[in-house]
Amino acid sequence: MAQHVRIDIHILQTVPPANLNRDDQGNPKEAVYGGVRRSRVSSQAWKRAARMRFEDRIPKQDLGTRTRKVAAELAKRLKARTSLDSEKAARLGTAVLAPVGIAAGKKAGNTAYLLFVGNRQLDAVVDLVADRADELAALDDQALEKAMKDLPVADQFTQNHPIDVALFGRMVADIPALNVDAAAQVAHAISTHAVEAEFDYYTAVDDANENDADPAAGMIGSIGFNSATLYRYASIGLDQLHHNLGEPDAVLEAIDIFVDSFARSMPTGYGNSFAHRTLPSLVAVVVREDQPVNLVSAFENPISAPRGGIAERSARALAEEQRRSIEMWGDKPAHAAFAHAFGPETEKDLETAFGAAVTITELRQGLLEQLRGYLSR
Amino acid sequence: MTASTDTSILLLRLAAPLQSWGENSKFNRRETRTEPTKSGVVGLLAAALGLERGADLSTLTGLAMGVRTDQPGTLLRDFHTVSDYRGQPLKQSGVNAKGIQRPTTPAKYTHVTHRYYLQDAAFLVGLAGPPDTVRELAAAVKRPAFPLALGRRSCPPTQPILAGTPASELLTALSSHPWQANTAARAGHLRGTKPAFVHLPVTIDDPAGGETRQDVPITFGLHDRRYMQRRVRHTTVQIPTGFPEPDAAETGSSVPPVGHDPFSLLDW
Numbered sequence: 062m063a064q065h066v067r068i069d070i071h072i073l074q075t076v077p078p079a080n081l082n083r084d085d086q087g088n089p090k091e092a093v094y095g096g097v098r099r100s101r102v103s104s105q106a107w108k109r110a111a112r113m114r115f116e117d118r119i120p121k122q123d124l125g126t127r128t129r130k131v132a133a134e135l136a137k138r139l140k141a142r143t144s145l146d147s148e149k150a151a152r153l154g155t156a157v158l159a160p161v162g163i164a165a166g167k168k169a170g171n172t173a174y175l176l177f178v179g180n181r182q183l184d185a186v187v188d189l190v191a192d193r194a195d196e197l198a199a200l201d202d203q204a205l206e207k208a209m210k211d212l213p214v215a216d217q218f219t220q221n222h223p224i225d226v227a228l229f230g231r232m233v234a235d236i237p238a239l240n241v242d243a244a245a246q247v248a249h250a251i252s253t254h255a256v257e258a259e260f261d262y263y264t265a266v267d268d269a270n271e272n273d274a275d276p277a278a279g280m281i282g283s284i285g286f287n288s289a290t291l292y293r294y295a296s297i298g299l300d301q302l303h304h305n306l307g308e309p310d311a312v313l314e315a316i317d318i319f320v321d322s323f324a325r326s327m328p329t330g331y332g333n334s335f336a337h338r339t340l341p342s343l344v345a346v347v348v349r350e351d352q353p354v355n356l357v358s359a360f361e362n363p364i365s366a367p368r369g370g371i372a373e374r375s376a377r378a379l380a381e382e383q384r385r386s387i388e389m390w391g392d393k394p395a396h397a398a399f400a401h402a403f404g405p406e407t408e409k410d411l412e413t414a415f416g417a418a419v420t421i422t423e424l425r426q427g428l429l430e431q432l433r434g435y436l437s438r
Numbered sequence: 439m440t441a442s443t444d445t446s447i448l449l450l451r452l453a454a455p456l457q458s459w460g461e462n463s464k465f466n467r468r469e470t471r472t473e474p475t476k477s478g479v480v481g482l483l484a485a486a487l488g489l490e491r492g493a494d495l496s497t498l499t500g501l502a503m504g505v506r507t508d509q510p511g512t513l514l515r516d517f518h519t520v521s522d523y524r525g526q527p528l529k530q531s532g533v534n535a536k537g538i539q540r541p542t543t544p545a546k547y548t549h550v551t552h553r554y555y556l557q558d559a560a561f562l563v564g565l566a567g568p569p570d571t572v573r574e575l576a577a578a579v580k581r582p583a584f585p586l587a588l589g590r591r592s593c594p595p596t597q598p599i600l601a602g603t604p605a606s607e608l609l610t611a612l613s614s615h616p617w618q619a620n621t622a623a624r625a626g627h628l629r630g631t632k633p634a635f636v637h638l639p640v641t642i643d644d645p646a647g648g649e650t651r652q653d654v655p656i657t658f659g660l661h662d663r664r665y666m667q668r669r670v671r672h673t674t675v676q677i678p679t680g681f682p683e684p685d686a687a688e689t690g691s692s693v694p695p696v697g698h699d700p701f702s703l704l705d706w
Contacts, residue, residue, distance in 0.1 A: 243591065
C-alpha cells in the first residue's frame with residue numbers, strides 16, 4: 062500500500078426532459094445542494110447501468126453474475142467436462158460447495174446466497190475435482206464430504222475476483238472469506254444547476270370510441286420529469302483493484318471497461334417515454350497519487366445561464382475548481398486528460414486544468430499507459 | 439482528557455452534497471443522525487490509515503471528539519430498491535435453524551429499502567489526541583489508503599477535509615475556526631441581519647455529559663460489530679461572521695444571538 066494511486070473520473074452530461082431514477086412517488090430523485098433543489102441520479106442506479114453494459118463488453122469467462130445457481134452452474138460444467146450424468150454432477154456440484162459454507166438452498170441447484178461469482182472462478186473450482194470426478198461420485202455422502210474438506214474451494218472464491226465484483230464489491234454476511242471491498246467509489250450524480258420539478262399531465266384517448274359516444278379520456282395521469290446537466294463522479298483505488306484482481310492485465314482491462322461503461326451507460330427509467338439517451342459532453346480522467354478529489358464543490362453555487370449554455374458554463378466552473386484545488390494544495394495530478402464536445406474557447410479553458418484534449422479512445426489509451434507504469438513497478 | 443499542553447486537535451471539515459451518519463439502524467430502513475457519529479468519523483480515519491476490517495481501533499476511539507454544526511442541512515429520504523440481477527426471487531432475511539436463508543415465499547423479487555441522508559450539510563469535527571497521533575492522522579487524511587466517505591460509500595467528501603491541527607483544547611479549537619457555511623446557507627441563517635457573531639451548536643465528548651450515544655465502535659469486523667456508549671454534552675460557540683461589531687466601543691456586552699433562538703436557552 063505504498064502508493065495511493067487514484068483514478069478520478071469527472072463527467073458532465075446533459076439530459077433532456079427525463080425521469081431516469083424515480084422515488085416511490087414516481088418522481089425523479091432530487092437533492093438540495095448549495096441551498097437549491099437539484100436533480101439527482103443515485104449511485105446505485107448508475108452502477109447498475111454500468112454493470113449491464115459490462116455484459117456486452119467483457120469476454121464471457123470474466124463476467125460475474127449475481128446468481129444463486131452456483132451449484133447448478135458447477136454441475137453443468139462438471140457434466141460438460143467429465144463423464145458424469147446429470148444427477149451425479151449435481152450431487153458433486155453441491156458437495157464441492159459445502160466446505161465453503163455456501164449451503165444448498167431448498168430448491169435443488171440453488172445455493173443459499175446471492176453470490177456475485179465469476180465464470181473464471183467456477184472453472185477453477187471445477188478444475189479441482191474434474192480429474193477425480195468418477196472416483197468422487199462413487200463415494201457415499203460422508204466420505205464425499207470428507208474428501209471435499211481438503212480442497213481449497215474457498216480460496217478459489219477469494220482469489221481472482223471477476224471484474225465487476227472487484228469494482229463494486231461483494232458482501233456475504235455469514236462468510237467473511239467471500240467478502241470483497243469495492244475498489245470503485247461512485248457518487249450520486251447531481252445537476253450543476255437548480256431544477257424545477259415538472260409534471261407532464263397526460264390524457265389517453267380510446268381510439269375505438271365510435272361516434273364520440275363517450276366524450277371522456279380513457280385514462281389520465283401525470284409523469285414527473287426534469288432536465289439537467291449532471292455532474293457525475295467516480296473514483297477507483299488502484300491498490301484495492303490490484304488486490305481484488307491479482308493480475309495487472311486484468312486491472313488494466315477492468316479500468317478500461319469501467320471508464321468506457323461508466324461514461325456511456327445510462328439508467329433506462331421511462332426510456333420509451335422520453336428517449337433520453339445522451340452521451341457526455343465532457344469526460345475527464347485525473348490520476349492522483351495522494352487522494353481522490355471530488356469536484357462537486359464547483360457547483361455549490363448553482364450554474365445559471367439565462368440564455369442557454371449551462372453545460373459549457375458547468376465545464377468552465379469545473380476547470381476553475383480543478384485549477385483552484387491544484388493552486389491551493391500544490392498537488393499536481395500525475396496524469397490528466399479529457400475528451401469533450403465544446404467549442405475552442407472552452408477547450409482552452411479546460412486544457413489549463415485537465416491537460417490535453419483528446420478523443421475518448423486516446424483518453425483510454427493514455428490512461429492505461431500511465432497505469433501500466435505503476436503496475437510494473 | 440489531558441492537559442492542553444500536550445494535546446493537538448485534528449480539525450476536519452465534513453461537507454458534501456450528501457452525508458449519512460447511521461447510528462443503530464438495521465435492515466431496510468437506514469437512518470441518519472443529524473451530525474457525524476463517532477463510528478463514522480473513526481471509520482473515516484481508519485480508512486485513511488488503511489486499517490483492515492477487524493483491526494484494533496482503540497487509538498482512534500480514545501480521541502475525544504467534538505462536532506460543530508456549521509450548516510445543519512436537511513433530511514433526504516432515498517428510495518432504494520434491491521433486486522436480483524438475473525430476475526430470480528430474493529432470499530428471506532432471516533436464516534433457519536441450519537443457518538440457511540430460504541427463498542421468500544411467495545417469491546419476492548424486489549426489496550424496498552429507505553436510506554436517509556443529510557443533504558447540503560457542513561460540519562467541523564475536532565479530535566483531541568497526542569500531537570504525534572494527530573500529525574499521523576493529518577498526513578493520512580491527506581493521502582488516504584482507502585477512499586474516504588461521509589458515512590456511506592456513495593458520499594465522497596468535498597475538499598478540503600483537513601482544516602488544521604492546532605495545539606489547543608478541543609472546545610477552543612472548535613470556537614476559533616471560521617464559519618464553514620456556504621453562501622446560500624449563510625444568507626439563510628442570517629436572514630438579512632449583519633451580526634458580528636453567530637452561535638453554532640457543538641456536541642462534545644464529556645464523561646460528565648447528560649446524554650449518551652451508542653456509537654463508539656469496538657471493531658468494524660463484519661461478524662462482530664459492537665458499539666460502546668459515550669457521554670456527550672451540548673453547548674454553543676460564538677464564531678465571528680466577518681461583519682463589524684455594531685459598537686466596538688461598548689465593553690463587556692455579550693453579543694445577542696441572531697434572531698430568536700429558543701433552543702439556545704436549552705444549551706442545545
